[in-house]
Amino acid sequence: MKWVTLVLIAAIVWFQYSLWLSKGGWRDMWRLEDQVAxxxxxxxxxxxxxxxxxxxxxxxxxxxxxxxxxARVDLGYIRDGEVYYRLVRR
Incomplete structure (x- = not known):
């Protein structure tokens, strides 16, 4: 009976390790969720x-x-008939 208990405890520990720490576990899922966000x-x-x-x-x-x-902003384009005033500060 004692060996059955030890086997069950070992299985639980193994599954918990797989769930939390192994590749594809919760830790990886949280990291991937952060990357997705x-x-x-x-x-x-x-x-x-x-x-x-x-x-x-x-x-x-x-x-x-x-x-x-x-054309006006970058090249200083002025259309025909328009008057261009340039204000210079002194």
């Missing part, structure tokens, strides 16, 4: 960036206003 956060920020870039591409493809704005 971190990756979801990265994916969300990348999705927002992609949506902003897609809106800019759509705006550039559909209208001349965006192209004119970029």
């Amino acid at each position: 971190e990756q979801e956060q990265k994916n969300q920020s990348l999705t927002l960036r992609n949506n902003a870039l897609q809106a800019e591409v759509d705006d550039l493809a559909e209208g001349e206003d965006a192209i004119a704005e970029i």
Whole structure:
């Protein structure tokens, strides 16, 4: 009877070890859950960036206003008939 108890205790210890510490156990599951949450956060920020870039591409493809704005800001473009004033601080 004593050996049956020892075998059962050994089995319980083995199963508990497998459950908590071995590969695929609770510890790995918690680590993977943290990695998934971190990756979801990265994916969300990348999705927002992609949506902003897609809106800019759509705006550039559909209208001349965006192209004119970029030309004005980056290249100093002035349309015919417009007057350009430059204010210089002294």
